[in-house]
Amino acid sequence: MSGTIAEPRSAPAPGTSAPRRTARAGGPRAVRSAATFVKYVLLIGVAAVFVGPLYWLFTTAVKTPDEIYSFPPVWWPRDPSWDNFALAWNAAPFDRFFLNSAVTTVAGTALKILNAVLTAYAFSFLAFPRKQWLFLVLLGAMMVPGHVVLLPNFLTVAGLGWVNTYAGLILPGIGSVFATFLLRQHMMTIPRELIEAAKVDGAGHLRILFGIVLPVSRPILLTVVIITVVEEWNNFIWPLIVTNSDHMRTLPIGLMMLKNQEGLANWGTIMAGAVMVLAPMLLIFLIAQRHIVGGLTQGAVKG
Template sequence: MSDTIIRTERRPETPQSPRTSGGPDTRRRAPAATLVKYVLLIGAAAVFLGPLFWLFTAVFKTPEEIYRFPPAWLPTSLSLDNFTAAWQAAPFDRFFLNSAITTAVGTALKVANAVLTAYAFCFLAFPYKKPLFLVLLGAMMVPGHVVLLPNYLTVASLGWVNTYAGLILPGVGSVFATFLMRQHMLTIPRDIIEAAKVDGSGHLRTLFTIVLPMSRPILLTVLIITVVEEWNNFIWPLIVTNSDHMRTLPIGLLMLKDQEGLANWGTIMAGTAMVLAPMLLIFLLAQRYIVGGLTQGAVKG
């Protein structure tokens, strides 16, 4: 009797579609969650952009439109009377010149000092380098108002009160800018620096031909932050100057408010817009460099 061979053929299993992670309730909740997120984002944007919108529209409004209730969100006509009144109420031409000089010179000196100091802490060997850097970091914990009196006494003894030297030189040292530059320079491979030394490059040549080109993002970040800081500086120029000839724009706004009072808000907002517009434009154009530069070298010790 011959054996009967029974062959069983298994049908290939048809691939089943993966199960969805959620049922109809989950799919219905997803658009609702997205809607809530957009509502929250729009609300947060309104909190920050609302005052700016009101500022840049109020400068073209008449006093009646500014105080109207319910508010008039847009001016009926684009009038430059508020700008003219603000410009004539205070010597803004001199304020602009002083702010431009102090910002340009102060930024150049502060960034140069930060670059040279950071390079020294990264690539030079000298005694007590780490303790000195810890002392430098400790200076970041000291509020700036603590050194106002010593700085003023030093400037007064040198005869620099009401001068550009008194306005600029006490703020040349920036611990924060030095810290940012050092943290980025630590990420530069040492082999590149050693190769430059083998080729006979000195420290300055290495700095300008290798380190700074590789540090362009953080250098732009430090530059922008320093420009904004110098432009908006208020306390020190208020202390070290005693005449309108040497005042800067933030102090000019205070003078404008004292002169116009709390009634003529159109003039005050026009002066504020003139001070705010340059820095706002710089920030909008360079915000991606600020974010990218601040994140570079953040975890390097």
């Protein structure tokens, strides 16, 4: 047969091509390993920044005074003591503070969510003049710092005789632009066919709202409820302004009173009081954190 047969290529000399291919193959793997290591180091650092103060708070609350002021620091109490909690509870009327915070949180959250749901439904499904302009005005209210309206609200509450009352604590804060915005953004993603079908069946607006819209909006509604509960529970400035007796004070103010009473001499008692204020909201957040993250991402791109 005619034609030439190609000669086989000579094998690469030892220590040349093969090692270079190995180096190229191992290079990206080494880079990925280094990047993963750096990510874990950064995550550990961020976790330490956020978890470290909480750890120190809870451990200090069960330490003895000698352990609190010892150097080097005692990272874990040798004999945890719960006496600080009893001292904090008796140093201030925390039972009354808990009651006031519970009432204002439950009532304030219920009224705020009801107001936000009705407003969001109106902006989503009702047709009325200048609706878009009114919604822009509503968004503009988010840019106004809350401290700007403290004086007008107080003058209004004082004129109505609501100083040092639950009405004065709760009613001025039942409007939430943030909650209305989140709910409206989600409601805009609900298929209009559902609403039209309900109207054909003769359903009114309240039936559509409570029978169709709210069940579909359950994740974002739960998120808004949790955010509002934490906001109401931790509210400090307005209860401090609108109340003038220990009988109507709330927990954040009670914690400030505890700190002023104990000074810098008994940090264990102060930390125990802080744990009592923090524990309910921390428990709620740990239970519902996945609902918060999931709810905030729903309806975020449509407006």
